């Protein structure tokens with residue numbers, strides 16, 4: 622057998638057999654490398670000891686033939702039907718833009734708006750539930766009472782998006798933005814800013830250098846307020862809440878606060894009004910989990926379309942399992958040496 626024949630024969634072996642062959646011919650250290658390095662190591666040994674490699678390849682091929690000769694198990698049609706994993710078409714079915722329907726606020730959205738009449742409000746609901754609606758309606762109400770509104774987000778990019786969104790709803794003359802990068806229409810009755818900027822304005826106000834009309838401030842919306850738990854930036858949210866003028870209502874919006882009751886109790890203890898908690902776990906847009914292999918192949922991650930109700934009920938899709946094993950094998954070397 623020429624070196625090229627041998628190289629081709631090795632490349633055609635299934636990865637599992639190639640590893641076994643490498644283990645028996647070139648030693649265990651090479652098992653950590655990828656397919657290509659394994660083949661080169663075997664080829665190098667074959668130059669000094671061709672009989673040994675020949676024999677090892679014959680054994681590997683015989684083993685492969687024995688595996689192929691095992692008759693395929695015909696699955697029980699009934700059981701297969703019952704446990705049939707979802708196919709990609711079904712998994713992707715229905716994704717896209719939903720049918721237009723008249724807008725009806727959800728009960729929790731109305732509850733949050735009602736509660737704002739009495740005091741501060743924390744909204745802790747899953748992502749994509751419609752927290753913006755509460756923020757926009759609360760802003761509208763504050764404007765009708767000639768009160769100013771501050772809307773904060775943790776990111777400049779998110780503040781820019783909200784600036785554009787709010788200008789469309791309330792008109793460009795009514796909305797301003799203050800971030801580290803931008804200062805636009807700062808006298809507007811609705812101001813969008815990062816939480817850091819608001820904290821700094823409140824600091825200045827506490828020191829007597831008032832930059833923001835605090836006496837007319839009616840509503841402070843802190844979006845993404847789960848940042849309170851951030852080890853570095855959390856203090857900014859805490860100080861903003863502490864320094865927030867007493868007549869302004871606080872509306873904290875968040876998708877993921879682990880202990881919102883404790884937070885509501887804290888707000889109630891330091892603010893002049895009680896804080897009401899609006900919380901639910903229902904997802905209006907159900908999640909589907911898929912596995913995307915670097916080759917571009919997409920497959921459902923679980924055997925079902927939707928997410929399993931709990932991790933203990935999660936059964937992986939056979940194709941996702943196969944692709945993941947392949948990925949593990951292909952990247953074993955890189956991960957070990959990295």
Ligand SMILES: Nc1ncnc2c1ncn2[C@@H]1O[C@H](COP(=O)(O)OP(=O)(O)OP(=O)(O)O)[C@@H](O)[C@H]1O
Pocket residue numbers: 724725726727730747748749750751752753754875876
């Ligand atoms: N009551 C409702 N009925 C139907 N759709 C709604 C309702 N309320 C909001 N929506 C729509 O749900 C989508 C998501 O809303 P929104 O962006 O406000 O979610 P969110 O809770 O702020 O999410 P995130 O945590 O990602 O910030 C929007 O397209 C919005 O128009």
Ligand SMILES: [Mg+2]
Pocket residue numbers: 752753844
């Ligand atoms: Mg949002």
